[in-house]
Amino acid sequence: MNIKEYISSGVLELYAAGALSEKEAREVEAMSSEHPEVKAEIEAIQNALVSYSASFKKNPRPELRQSVLDKIDEIEGTVSSNVLSLSENMPGVQTVHQQNNVPNYYERPHKYRYLMAAVWVFLALNIIGNIVFYTKLKGTQDQMAAVVNENNKMKLEYEKIKLDMEKKSIDLKMVMNRSNKVVDLNGMEIAPQSFATVYWNPNSKQVMLNVNNLPMPPSDKQYQLWALKDGKPIDAGVFDMKPGTEGDMHMMPVTISEADAFAVTLEKKGGSPVPTLTQLYVMGKI
Amino acid sequence: MKNRLQEITEEQLIAALKNKNREAVGILYDKYSSLLFGIIARIVKSDETAEDLLQEVIVKIWKNIDSYDAGKAKLVTWMGNIARNLAIDKIRSKEYKNSRQNQDIEDYVNIIEENPSSGFNPEHIGVKEMVEKLAPDHRVLIELVYFQGFTQAETSEKLGIPLGTVKTRIRSAINNLRNIYT
Numbered sequence: 001m002n003i004k005e006y007i008s009s010g011v012l013e014l015y016a017a018g019a020l021s022e023k024e025a026r027e028v029e030a031m032s033s034e035h036p037e038v039k040a041e042i043e044a045i046q047n048a049l050v051s052y053s054a055s056f057k058k059n060p061r062p063e064l065r066q067s068v069l070d071k072i073d074e075i076e077g078t079v080s081s082n083v084l085s086l087s088e089n090m091p092g093v094q095t096v097h098q099q100n101n102v103p104n105y106y107e108r109p110h111k112y113r114y115l116m117a118a119v120w121v122f123l124a125l126n127i128i129g130n131i132v133f134y135t136k137l138k139g140t141q142d143q144m145a146a147v148v149n150e151n152n153k154m155k156l157e158y159e160k161i162k163l164d165m166e167k168k169s170i171d172l173k174m175v176m177n178r179s180n181k182v183v184d185l186n187g188m189e190i191a192p193q194s195f196a197t198v199y200w201n202p203n204s205k206q207v208m209l210n211v212n213n214l215p216m217p218p219s220d221k222q223y224q225l226w227a228l229k230d231g232k233p234i235d236a237g238v239f240d241m242k243p244g245t246e247g248d249m250h251m252m253p254v255t256i257s258e259a260d261a262f263a264v265t266l267e268k269k270g271g272s273p274v275p276t277l278t279q280l281y282v283m284g285k286i
Numbered sequence: 287m288k289n290r291l292q293e294i295t296e297e298q299l300i301a302a303l304k305n306k307n308r309e310a311v312g313i314l315y316d317k318y319s320s321l322l323f324g325i326i327a328r329i330v331k332s333d334e335t336a337e338d339l340l341q342e343v344i345v346k347i348w349k350n351i352d353s354y355d356a357g358k359a360k361l362v363t364w365m366g367n368i369a370r371n372l373a374i375d376k377i378r379s380k381e382y383k384n385s386r387q388n389q390d391i392e393d394y395v396n397i398i399e400e401n402p403s404s405g406f407n408p409e410h411i412g413v414k415e416m417v418e419k420l421a422p423d424h425r426v427l428i429e430l431v432y433f434q435g436f437t438q439a440e441t442s443e444k445l446g447i448p449l450g451t452v453k454t455r456i457r458s459a460i461n462n463l464r465n466i467y468t
Binding site for chain 1: 306308311312315316319320321323324325327328333336337340341344345348349358359360362363366367370371374416417428431432435436437438441452453454455456457459460463464467
C-alpha cells in the first residue's frame with residue numbers, strides 16, 4: 001500500500017476520532033513519524049474535528065472557574081510558592097520543576113474528602129460509643145446476676161420463714177387453745193436443770209411438746225414421751241433434737257385420750273415399748 | 287496584567303503549565319473551558335455531570351502536562367481528547383448507563399439538529415447553519431465515533447454497514463468537515 005492509498009483509506013480519520021485499538025493507533029503513529037505527509041494529514045483531520053467541536057462551545061457556570069482553581073490549589077497545597085510572575089516562567093527560563101508528591105488521599109474530589117473524614121469520625125465515635133456501652137452493659141449484667149442471685153436467696157429465706165411462721169402460727173393456735181391442759185415437766189435427779197412443757201388437748205387428743213431444756217442425746221439414742229394413766233405408761237412417740245432447735249414445739253404423732261401425767265425418758269433409737277426408768281429425765285402431773 | 291497574560295502564545299502557556307505556574311491554569315481555563323465544556327456536555331448530555339468532568343479534565347491536564355508532546359498534536363487537540371475520553375468513559379461506566387436510557391440514532395440526529403448552544407453567545411451565530419451543512423449520515427457517523435467513542439466494529443454493527451465501509455464513510459465525513467471549516 002503506498003502512502004497516498006494509506007492516507008485515503010480512512011484509518012487516519014479513525015485514529016483522530018479515537019476509534020482505533022491501541023495497537024492500530026501505534027501503527028498509525030509510527031507511520032506518522034516516518035512520513036511527513038501522514039503527519040500533516042492527521043493534523044488537518046484533528047483541526048477539522050476541533051473546529052467542529054468548537055461549534056458546540058458552551059460556557060459552564062461562572063462559579064466553576066474558582067472551584068477549578070481551588071481544586072488545583074488543594075492538589076498543590078496552599079503554599080503559593082509557585083505563583084511567580086509569568087515572565088519568570090517564559091520558555092527558556094526553566095525554573096526548578098516542583099513535583100509535588102501529594103498522597104492520593106488529597107487528590108480525591110473535595111466533597112469525597114469531607115465525606116470520608118465524616119465517615120471516619122462517625123466510625124470512630126461509633127466504636128468508642130460501643131466500647132462504653134459494652135462496658136456499662138457488662139457492669140449492669142454483672143450487677144443483675146448478683147441481684148438475681150440475692151433475690152433467689154431471699155426467696156428461699158422467705159419460703160423458709162413463711163413455712164416457719166405457718167408452723168409457729170399453727171403451734172401457737174394449738175398452744176393457745178382454751179381446752180389445752182398445760183403440763184410442766186420438771187427435771188429429775190439425772191438432769192435436774194431439764195424442763196419441758198406438754199400441751200394436751202383432751203378433746204382433740206393431740207399432744208404437743210415444747211422442749212425448754214434437755215441435754216443433747218447421744219447419736220444412737222432418742223428421747224421418748226410417755227403419757228401415764230394410773231401409773232401405766234402409754235407411748236406418746238419419739239422426738240429428735242437438733243442443735244439450735246431448743247425451744248421447738250414438737251407435734252407428737254400420736255393421740256392420747258386419757259392421761260394424768262407425762263414423762264420423757266432417753267431410749268434407744270426408734271423408742272422402746274416400756275420406759276427405761278433409770279433414764280427418766282423430766283416428768284409432771286396434770 | 288490580565289490582558290497581557292491572555293495574549294500569551296500557546297507555546298508560552300504550555301511552558302508555564304509545565305513549570306507548574308498556577309496562574310497559567312486560569313489562563314487555560316479562560317481560553318479553553320467553553321470548548322472543553324461544550325465537548326463534554328455534548329457527550330454526557332448533562333451540564334451538572336459536565337461541570338464535574340470539566341474540573342477533572344483541568345486537573346488531568348495540570349497533572350499530565352509533562353506527557354504532552356507538542357510534536358504529536360496541538361495543545362487543543364490533546365486537551366480535547368482528554369475531555370472526550372473522560373466523558374466517554376463516564377457514559378460507558380455502568381453507573382452512568384444504569385442512570386440513563388441508551389439513546390437511539392434518531393435521538394442523535396435530533397441533538398445534532400437542535401440549537402447546539404443554550405444561552406446567547408455571539409460566537410455561536412451561524413454555527414447551526416455550519417453544522418447543518420454536514421450531511422445527516424455524516425453527522426451521525428461523527429457523533430457515534432467521535433463523541434460517543436464507538437469503535438469501527440461497533441459503528442458497523444450500529445449502522446448496519448460493512449466494517450470497511452465505516453472507514454471510507456468516516457473519511458468522506460471528515461473531508462466534508464474540512465471543506466466546511468477551512
